[in-house]
Amino acid sequence: MKASDPMHEITLSLNGEPARLPEGTPLTQALEAWGYGERRVAVAINDAFAPRSTWPERTLGEGDRIDIVAPVGGG
């Protein structure tokens, strides 16, 4: 991965909608910034599960597709 430039913004997809972030933002910080904070959610990046334990180390890249899910009623 190339050195991160905090001034450079990347565009990615958050639950199917475009979102922008400074390049190199760790996932934990991105979730905080997006307002998920302490919420009970699970995350997938590019259709693969991203375990909570990997969030602090995981940085997001241009074009990443992030899915953030929470419990809903189901049958």
Add this chain to the structure above:
Amino acid sequence: MHTQSPHDDALVLYEERFNSRFLLGTALYPSPQVMQDAIEAADCAMLTLGLRRQNPGGGNADGDGDAFWQILRESGCHLLPNTAGCRSAREAITLAEMSRELFDTPWIKVEVIGDDYNLQPDPFGLLEAARELVEQGFKVLPYCTDDLVLCQRLQEAGCQALMPWGAPIGTGRGLMNRYALRTLRERIDVPLIIDAGLGAPSQAAEAMEMGFDGVLLNTAVAKARRPAQMSAAFARAIEAGREAYLAGLMERRQTASPSTPTLGQPFWHATP
């Protein structure tokens, strides 16, 4: 099975015992309070639930996810997350992994949908997902069709219980293919739970009388005029059907046979 009394007749799934044979869904209720009342009245073994995108603002398809979660936790029921709406094995596997972390449970109802019209399970994707998830240590309950060979393959893949449909999801049509379901009951020796398509308690009782081990439903309760009353009705029907199965149903016969003794019938006289 036949020798057990109803009092020690637990449902056993993956070596875990459940005192109820009723699995209830948590979607489509008019309000969280109504859902809570229906859950209480059901006294069920497990509650199913799903995962959907949660928008940054806090809302999702079902309103506030945290409040919903709180009600389910307080119910004290086992949770059975589903992979509803997934279209491929890969999607179902990823959603199962997300569920396991979020709900801290190895239980998963695996659903891979193959067709939009009848929401029929895709047998090929389902088998692929089930194999992988069993391998990963999940307790897989696959939502499947009533196809015998598919069910045999799922059993071979390590599924210790199967959930064949009664009818397509949300149709309320009851047991559509009794021949196929009876065949499954004859040929499959892991617990079988009828999942989907039941609309009335009588249909649930019928499934239990046929020897199915449990019933999973949602719409029939959630869309009733009084959901709590309906879930109580289903709970009793499931118990009644189970007891009838254990008691042993009589054989069907073509010809009538009097139940009151014919010996000593008055007014019968040999013609003089």
